[in-house]
Amino acid sequence: MPREIAKAYEPTQIEPRWAEFWVKQELFKADPAKPGPVFSIVIPPPNVTGSLHIGHMLDHTEIDILTRWHRMRGYNTLYLPGTDHAGISTQRVVVRQLAEQKINYRDLGREEFVRRVWQWKEESGGTIQQQMKQIGESCDWSRERFTLSPELSRVVREVFVRLYEQGYIYRENRLLNWCPVCLTVLSDLEVIHEERPGHLWLIRYPVVGTKELLTVATTRPETMLGDTAVAVHPEDERYKHLIGKKALLPLMNREIPVIGDEMVDREFGTGAVKITPAHDPNDFEVGKRHGLAEINVMTDDGHMNASAGAYKGFERFAARKKIVEDLKTQGLLEKITDHVSAIGLCERSKTVVEPRASTQWFCRMKPLAEPAIAAVEHGEILIVPENRRQEYFNWMRNIRDWTLSRQLWWGHRIPAWHCSGCKEVIVAREAPTKCTKCPSGDLQQDPDVLDTWFSSGLWPFSTLGWPEKTPDFERYYPTSLLITGYDILFFWVARMAMLGIHFTGQVPFRAVYLHSLVRTTGGEKMSKSKGTGLDPVALNEQYGTDAMRFCLASMAAPGTDIVLSDDRLLGARSFANKIWNAARFLFVNLDKYEESGAAIEALAGPAVRARAPYAYQGSVPLADRWLFARITATVEVVNDALANYRFHEAAQAVYQFFWGDFCDWYIEWVKPDLQNTDRVRADVAWKNLFAGFDAALRLLHPFMPFLTEELWHQLPQKAGAKSIALDAFPEPVAALKDAVALAEFSLIQEVIQGLRTVRSEMKLDPKKRVSAEFASADAKTRAVIEANRDGIQRLGLLTELRTLAGKLPDGGGGMRSSAEFDLRIPEVEETIDVATELARLNKEIAGLDKAVASKQKQLDNETFRSRAPQKVIREMQEALAGQKVELEKLSDRKRKLEGGTVTAS
RNA sequence: GGGCGAUUAGCUCAGCGGUUAGAGCGCUCGCCUCACACGCGAGAGGUCAAAGGUUCAAAUCCUUUAUCGCCCACCA
Numbered sequence: 001m002p003r004e005i006a007k008a009y010e011p012t013q014i015e016p017r018w019a020e021f022w023v024k025q026e027l028f029k030a031d032p033a034k035p036g037p038v039f040s041i042v043i044p045p046p047n048v049t050g051s052l053h054i055g056h057m058l059d060h061t062e063i064d065i066l067t068r069w070h071r072m073r074g075y076n077t078l079y080l081p082g083t084d085h086a087g088i089s090t091q092r093v094v095v096r097q098l099a100e101q102k103i104n105y106r107d108l109g110r111e112e113f114v115r116r117v118w119q120w121k122e123e124s125g126g127t128i129q130q131q132m133k134q135i136g137e138s139c140d141w142s143r144e145r146f147t148l149s150p151e152l153s154r155v156v157r158e159v160f161v162r163l164y165e166q167g168y169i170y171r172e173n174r175l176l177n178w179c180p181v182c183l184t185v186l187s188d189l190e191v192i193h194e195e196r197p198g199h200l201w202l203i204r205y206p207v208v209g210t211k212e213l214l215t216v217a218t219t220r221p222e223t224m225l226g227d228t229a230v231a232v233h234p235e236d237e238r239y240k241h242l243i244g245k246k247a248l249l250p251l252m253n254r255e256i257p258v259i260g261d262e263m264v265d266r267e268f269g270t271g272a273v274k275i276t277p278a279h280d281p282n283d284f285e286v287g288k289r290h291g292l293a294e295i296n297v298m299t300d301d302g303h304m305n306a307s308a309g310a311y312k313g314f315e316r317f318a319a320r321k322k323i324v325e326d327l328k329t330q331g332l333l334e335k336i337t338d339h340v341s342a343i344g345l346c347e348r349s350k351t352v353v354e355p356r357a358s359t360q361w362f363c364r365m366k367p368l369a370e371p372a373i374a375a376v377e378h379g380e381i382l383i384v385p386e387n388r389r390q391e392y393f394n395w396m397r398n399i400r401d402w403t404l405s406r407q408l409w410w411g412h413r414i415p416a417w418h419c420s421g422c423k424e425v426i427v428a429r430e431a432p433t434k435c436t437k438c439p440s441g442d443l444q445q446d447p448d449v450l451d452t453w454f455s456s457g458l459w460p461f462s463t464l465g466w467p468e469k470t471p472d473f474e475r476y477y478p479t480s481l482l483i484t485g486y487d488i489l490f491f492w493v494a495r496m497a498m499l500g501i502h503f504t505g506q507v508p509f510r511a512v513y514l515h516s517l518v519r520t521t522g523g524e525k526m527s528k529s530k531g532t533g534l535d536p537v538a539l540n541e542q543y544g545t546d547a548m549r550f551c552l553a554s555m556a557a558p559g560t561d562i563v564l565s566d567d568r569l570l571g572a573r574s575f576a577n578k579i580w581n582a583a584r585f586l587f588v589n590l591d592k593y594e595e596s597g598a599a600i601e602a603l604a605g606p607a608v609r610a611r612a613p614y615a616y617q618g619s620v621p622l623a624d625r626w627l628f629a630r631i632t633a634t635v636e637v638v639n640d641a642l643a644n645y646r647f648h649e650a651a652q653a654v655y656q657f658f659w660g661d662f663c664d665w666y667i668e669w670v671k672p673d674l675q676n677t678d679r680v681r682a683d684v685a686w687k688n689l690f691a692g693f694d695a696a697l698r699l700l701h702p703f704m705p706f707l708t709e710e711l712w713h714q715l716p717q718k719a720g721a722k723s724i725a726l727d728a729f730p731e732p733v734a735a736l737k738d739a740v741a742l743a744e745f746s747l748i749q750e751v752i753q754g755l756r757t758v759r760s761e762m763k764l765d766p767k768k769r770v771s772a773e774f775a776s777a778d779a780k781t782r783a784v785i786e787a788n789r790d791g792i793q794r795l796g797l798l799t800e801l802r803t804l805a806g807k808l809p810d811g812g813g814g815m816r817s818s819a820e821f822d823l824r825i826p827e828v829e830e831t832i833d834v835a836t837e838l839a840r841l842n843k844e845i846a847g848l849d850k851a852v853a854s855k856q857k858q859l860d861n862e863t864f865r866s867r868a869p870q871k872v873i874r875e876m877q878e879a880l881a882g883q884k885v886e887l888e889k890l891s892d893r894k895r896k897l898e899g900g901t902v903t904a905s
Numbered sequence: 906g907g908g909c910g911a912u913u914a915g916c917u918c919a920g921c922g923g924u925u926a927g928a929g930c931g932c933u934c935g936c937c938u939c940a941c942a943c944g945c946g947a948g949a950g951g952u953c954a955a956a957g958g959u960u961c962a963a964a965u966c967c968u969u970u971a972u973c974g975c976c977c978a979c980c981a
Contacts, residue, residue, distance in 0.1 A: 005940095007940085007941080008941080008943070009941095009943085175979090193976095193977085193978075200981085216981080217981060218981060219981065220981085231981095263980090263981095264980095264981085265980055265981080267980095268980055268981065269980090269981060272981095273980095273981050274981075275981095276981095280979080280981075281979040282979055282980080282981070283979095283981085284979090285979085341980090341981090342978080355979085387909065387910080390908085390909080391908085391909075391976075391977085394908075394977075395976095395977080398977090398978095486976095487976095490977095517975095519974095554928095554929085555917085555918075555919095557918080557919065559910080560910085560911080560918080560919095561910095561911095561974090561975090562918095563917065563918085564917095565916085565917055565930085566930095567916080567917070567929075567930040567931080568917070568918090568929070568930075570929095570930080570943070571929050571930065571943090572929095573943060574941095574943040574944085575943090576943085577941070577943045577944090578940095578941065578943080578944085580940090580941080580943095581940045581941035581943090581944085582940065582941080583940080584940045584941075585940030585941080586940080587940090588940070589940085648918090648919070649919085652919080652928070652929095655928090655929090656928090663940090663941090664945090667940080753946095753947090756946060756947065757946095757947060757948085759935095759946090759947085760934080760935065760946065760947040760948080761947075761948085763934090763935080766935065766936055766938080766946080767936090767938080797938095847925050848925075850925065851924070851925045852925095854924090854925085855924070858923095858961075858962070861961060861962090862961085863960095863961040863962095864961035864962070865961080866961080867960090867961045867962090868923075868961055868962070869923085871923095872923055872924095872962090875923090875924070876923085876924065878924095879924050880924085883924085883925090
């Protein structure tokens with residue numbers, strides 16, 4: 001039956017079919033009962049209501065490459081998908097949607113609001129799963145998980161209660177970062193610092209009962225309304241005498257004490273600091289030390305409140321402006337200077353955060369961090385690349401307690417109940433009906449929810465059934481590997497390490513590979529909000545998912561960020577097309593061959609697994625030996641590269657092999673054999689071509705799953721074989737490492753390329769066949785050429801190739817020399833341009849001269865000869881000898897050309 | 906204020922102690938050669954940011970400098 005195959009690869013025609021096939025057939029369903037070493041990996045759960053962005057695409061490409069690679073190598077493989085409820089960001093989205101309908105979410109009430117979020121999750125959730133299926137990720141969809149599902153919520157509660165019972169979790173009043181837009185406290189990690197030009201305002205505070213004015217410096221004048229002291233350094237001669245006196249707080253006309261505190265830096269500003277315990281972390285501490293009142297002058301949403309006197313109702317920055325003006329009017333503003341300060345922004349809303357005192361839930365981290373530090377130190381968790389390990393240590397060793405509570409409605413509600421009778425706080429797995437301390441039955445559940453990262457921190461074990469000892473948990477935990485971006489090393493990876501070790505007694509993953517970020521050409525992190533993001537789904541449609549995956553992989557060098565460009569994508573698309581067309585060549589010719597009555601049996605023989613090429617008359621043709629040697633070498637490189645997360649190296653190796661070796665040389669070389677009238681000869685050629693191509697497809701499959709699946713099915717496969725994804729990855733075979741074949745074929749390549757160069761440089765008609773001479777002093781070299789004369793003549797467009805012993809006596813432009821051989825196309829020697837040829841010769845001679853001189857110099861150096869390894873010396877001597885021969889030949893020819901010995905037109 | 910990374914061909918990036926430094930794209934020249942013009946063949950193009958140092962040997966290791974970028978940090 002003739003095969004129908006389009007001229008160009010059209011991914012959109014093919015991808016949906018296989019995407020559906022993989023899911024429907026449940027090919028990637030893991031079975032803990034199956035034997036084999038385990039490779040398990042959990043997805044970094046994307047936001048449930050989100051859609052695939054370019055960062056996911058990179059994550060998922062790397063994960064899927066490694067997953068498919070392991071699966072093909074016989075591992076019991078699990079790639080577990082799922083999503084995150086993403087507290088803050090999901091709530092923000094729904095709040096915004098409601099606002100568009102002129103609804104204030106707070107008016108809806110908690111229950112109704114949460115209902116709406118679930119509703120929205122049902123509507124828009126599923127997008128990303130759909131996209132993941134579309135791009136063919138080989139995950140086990142039967143094990144999909146969601147952080148806010150009843151099952152995982154139970155785990156969250158269990159963990160929280162245990163931590164509480166173990167004394168890790170506590171409640172405390174502290175000054176924390178507050179986002180006036182998201183209306184919740186944030187952990188330190190959720191605040192991003194940005195240097196911004198601002199001002200330093202010098203404000204005069206009159207000292208009561210004196211004529212003195214105490215000038216303080218501040219970057220946030222609006223907070224002065226909440227000042228409860230002015231602090232100076234106790235040893236500061238300028239201000240010492242004022243300690244204990246009162247200052248009159250301008251605008252508020254409130255008397256506040258002047259205090260002495262070591263925290264004041266005498267060098268900075270004026271050496272006097274206003275103290276606002278309710279709005280500044282330092283001041284908060286000072287306030288505690290000195291028993292100062294905390295006056296909060298702002299509302300939740302960043303406006304001035306009743307404590308701000310006349311400024312009540314002003315938005316905080318408007319208040320700042322007004323206050324500065326008023327101070328100026330009253331003559332109390334001494335000076336304004338420019339000042340750059342690091343300002344805290346909410347990671348989500350990018351609003352300037354407001355330090356604010358409140359009572360929150362915290363988790364003690366130091367004791368949890370210690371075993372997690374040790375695990376990395378002892379190599380139980382391997383962090384790649386290495387420099388991230390140091391970052392991990394630095395952060396973990398200086399870890400601070402984690403603010404767990406958030407003033408949100410979407411998330412895991414804290415399992416704590418407050419007794420209205422005695423204020424007792426009860427933490428429990430199930431809602432208690434009455435207080436444990438007093439007879440009251442009036443218990444209110446804590447309104448706060450947990451930080452989203454709390455549930456993500458449990459992900460590797462909560463998804464596998466912990467705390468039950470399920471077969472999944474027993475078999476797949478610890479997971480083998482975690483792949484994610486380095487930007488969430490602290491948010492997520494570190495917390496998983498700590499919580500995983502604490503609760504399971506084992507590391508949650510044996511290795512962490514932190515990949516680069518995809519950036520814009522300007523070096524910025526891609527972001528949808530800035531409009532600099534790339535939509536991977538659109539790109540997949542434009543270039544093909546396989547091309548996209550290959551492109552990302554080929555650029556994913558560990559430790560460096562990726563800048564995706566159209567050029568690279570086009571290159572990858574071309575590669576896909578190249579593979580497609582190689583297949584097309586095979587199939588079209590196979591049809592012709594089969595029409596002649598031959599039949600290729602299913603690829604079940606030994607050669608198919610690339611263990612050995614088929615032989616013709618007892619011996620394997622050189623090109624076939626060479627092909628299999630190249631396959632084996634490539635497999636080795638790929639295996640080694642993937643084992644070390646060097647995706648770019650692996651991609652480059654398969655690219656070079658497929659395009660540079662298989663297409664450019666092997667296919668071209670065997671073309672005539674395929675049509676050979678000697679049926680046995682043709683048969684061997686076909687079998688080896690198929691075996692090579694089949695191995696190449698399997699090698700390529702982890703990178704380009706769709707294309708390879710499509711083509712694999714068109715090859716004559718063994719009965720019952722379902723998918724290339726379940727087929728075997730080629731193995732490196734020692735017996736195929738044929739150094740002789742590699743060297744001999746390489747000589748042939750050199751000769752053919754030499755002939756082509758001469759033809760091209762001498763502007764020979766591309767279609768014209770000419771005769772050539774090959775000369776070598778080495779009989780073996782000549783024998784190789786003679787044995788492969790047909791191929792050389794065909795690819796070198798020759799009518800005839802004569803082989804001579806020794807050197808070619810004379811030569812002009814039609815000549816090419818290496819240390820081992822001379823090559824000549826006599827016909828063009830008469831048409832050369834002496835000047836051009838001399839220029840070329842001079843250039844080559846200059847390069848060789850340099851090389852020879854540098855080697856000679858080194859070899860003449862006593863110290864080099866005594867200290868360098870023998871191998872280096874020997875190799876250099878050999879190289880030098882060869883280059884000297886070549887240099888001599890070229891110089892000789894140059895002399896002859898200059899001397900006019902060679903006649904030229 | 907600390908820490909990290911980058912600086913290599915026109916562009917985007919590999920290489921990170923041992924032959925005349927590589928790839929893709931772009932460029933030049935020649936080809937619609939019966940798988941592929943998303944192609945084929947042949948080329949040009951780099952004092953590896955700068956200056957010192959270590960070494961028999963340095964893009965590669967060390968120091969300093971410059972420029973760019975990232976992360977961490979409660980100097981008002």
